[in-house]
Amino acid sequence: MEEPYSKDGFRKYPTLRDHPLKTAAQWLAGRTADDGYGHLWRVGDKLYNLSDFIKIHPGGRQWLEVTRGMDITEAFEYSHLNPHVRTVLAKYYVQPAVGSRNSPYTFEADGFYMTLKERVHQHLSTKVSREEKEAAHKRITTVQDRLLFTFFTLLVATAWTQSYMVAMLAGIVLMLIINCSHNFYHKKDNWRMFCWDLGLLSSYEWRITHALSHHGYTNTLWDFELSDFEPYVDFRVHSKSLTQRYVIPLVIFTVSYLFFFVEAFKRIVTIAIGQQRLRPENLLPLVQLFLIWWLGCPFVQAVKLWLVVHGTSSYLFAIVGIIAAHHHPDMYHAGDGAFQYGNDWGLGQLDAVRDRKDVDGILLAELTMYGNHVLHHLFPTLDHGVLDIIRPVFQQTCLDFKLPAELAQLPSRYTQWDLSLGVFQQLARTQPRLSVHSKSD
Numbered sequence: 321m322e323e324p325y326s327k328d329g330f331r332k333y334p335t336l337r338d339h340p341l342k343t344a345a346q347w348l349a350g351r352t353a354d355d356g357y358g359h360l361w362r363v364g365d366k367l368y369n370l371s372d373f374i375k376i377h378p379g380g381r382q383w384l385e386v387t388r389g390m391d392i393t394e395a396f397e398y399s400h401l402n403p404h405v406r407t408v409l410a411k412y413y414v415q416p417a418v419g420s421r422n423s424p425y426t427f428e429a430d431g432f433y434m435t436l437k438e439r440v441h442q443h444l445s446t447k448v449s450r451e452e453k454e455a456a457h458k459r460i461t462t463v464q465d466r467l468l469f470t471f472f473t474l475l476v477a478t479a480w481t482q483s484y485m486v487a488m489l490a491g492i493v494l495m496l497i498i499n500c501s502h503n504f505y506h507k508k509d510n511w512r513m514f515c516w517d518l519g520l521l522s523s524y525e526w527r528i529t530h531a532l533s534h535h536g537y538t539n540t541l542w543d544f545e546l547s548d549f550e551p552y553v554d555f556r557v558h559s560k561s562l563t564q565r566y567v568i569p570l571v572i573f574t575v576s577y578l579f580f581f582v583e584a585f586k587r588i589v590t591i592a593i594g595q596q597r598l599r600p601e602n603l604l605p606l607v608q609l610f611l612i613w614w615l616g617c618p619f620v621q622a623v624k625l626w627l628v629v630h631g632t633s634s635y636l637f638a639i640v641g642i643i644a645a646h647h648h649p650d651m652y653h654a655g656d657g658a659f660q661y662g663n664d665w666g667l668g669q670l671d672a673v674r675d676r677k678d679v680d681g682i683l684l685a686e687l688t689m690y691g692n693h694v695l696h697h698l699f700p701t702l703d704h705g706v707l708d709i710i711r712p713v714f715q716q717t718c719l720d721f722k723l724p725a726e727l728a729q730l731p732s733r734y735t736q737w738d739l740s741l742g743v744f745q746q747l748a749r750t751q752p753r754l755s756v757h758s759k760s761d
């Protein structure tokens with residue numbers, strides 16, 4: 321068995337992690353270079369040829385198209401609850417994989433995550449009726465429909481009144497829709513996921529940088545949402561300059577309105593250099609500009625109003641995202657060396673995600689501010705409305721695995737204020753946590 325590169329459990333420092341152009345395509349290129357399974361995919365200790373399965377994958381083509389040559393164990397495990405998926409996978413088996421996985425995580429059959437997953441599957445298939453699941457789904461789609469209606473109404477009002485105040489309101493509602501649509505791009509292809517693209521964001525890119533990278537490897541070196549803003553915004557635990565620790569944290573809360581525009585700029589560059597193709601949904605923000613102008617607003621004024629809509633949305637999106645659930649010195653961050661509760665993937669998630677007591681329990685807040693985040697991370701393809709239904713199963717499993725009571729408790733002991741302050745504390749942190757006990761100790 322190869323020696324891990326660091327106490328954080330990777331065999332080597334991730335290729336292209338520090339490349340100046342941080343994009344979804346670079347992340348994939350780095351992963352493919354490090355894993356190097358050519359035209360095959362790795363799941364656990366076996367290699368599969370899924371080429372013929374790509375076009376019939378019920379979750380959509382993208383997931384497998386972009387991961388050829390990679391170890392997809394994490395994504396495979398957290399995306400499917402139904403054990404039937406394993407029978408499908410077996411049909412594509414080619415050969416055993418050589419060497420251990422390049423990942424800090426394990427998926428032991430009797431470990432926390434696989435036990436929880438099996439119990440959740442049993443619970444949902446035997447104790448929860450189809451009507452209950454449909455009602456949970458409907459609650460979410462209703463919220464998204466209302467937000468969409470409000471946004472387009474405000475966009476029309478922006479054009480007619482030419483008021484910056486109305487444009488800001490439209491920007492606020494746009495941020496709410498975008499965050500709500502996050503529920504949908506984790507699932508099989510569906511039109512609702514493209515609401516993410518209404519801002520200057522790309523659901524295609526975020527399925528890679530968020531669904532595959534951030535969810536698979538939360539707060540580790542492979543988490544794109546950690547590396548994206550380095551070396552300026554650096555959440556890792558290692559030696560940092562005073563500017564990184566105390567000045568940059570203040571700056572991010574003032575320049576976040578630029579985030580969408582930087583994302584759009586990077587998309588234009590990556591399309592121009594052939595890293596990705598232009599997708600129809602990339603044009604959705606321009607349709608909004610056209611609408612404002614077409615409704616009678618002079619073009620230059622329409623551009624200004626459109627910039628206000630997207631600048632406002634960007635500002636709130638970035639702030640809500642950064643203070644949501646992942647940054648506090650209590651949580652694992654790359655450089656901590658070991659996970660507090662063990663290397664099981666689910667336990668790694670419990671070490672890198674926290675719920676907030678003032679967000680959870682209110683559906684609109686949960687959907688638009690990344691609430692119920694622990695269960696969402698464990699089962700990202702489940703509708704947000706279903707997460708509360710499986711909470712008792714989660715709590716019982718935490719008890720059975722003798723995990724600290726606070727991990728399963730609701731309300732969580734953390735508030736939004738704790739996690740907002742946590743961002744500053746984590747950016748300033750240079751020393752690994754003290755009370756760490758992992759399986760390897």
Ligand code: HEM
Nearest residue numbers: 378379383387392395396399402405408409506507508701
């Ligand atoms: C990168 C790895 C993968 C990802 C991210 C992924 C993602 C997904 C998603 C999002 C869904 C739809 C879930 C929903 O909306 O409820 C799905 C369904 C499904 N996937 Fe995958 N998938 C991956 C790999 C695979 C592989 C390797 C197989 C088997 C060869 C597979 C077989 C299936 C099947 C059979 C379903 C239907 C699930 C059901 O019947 O409950 N997937 N997948």
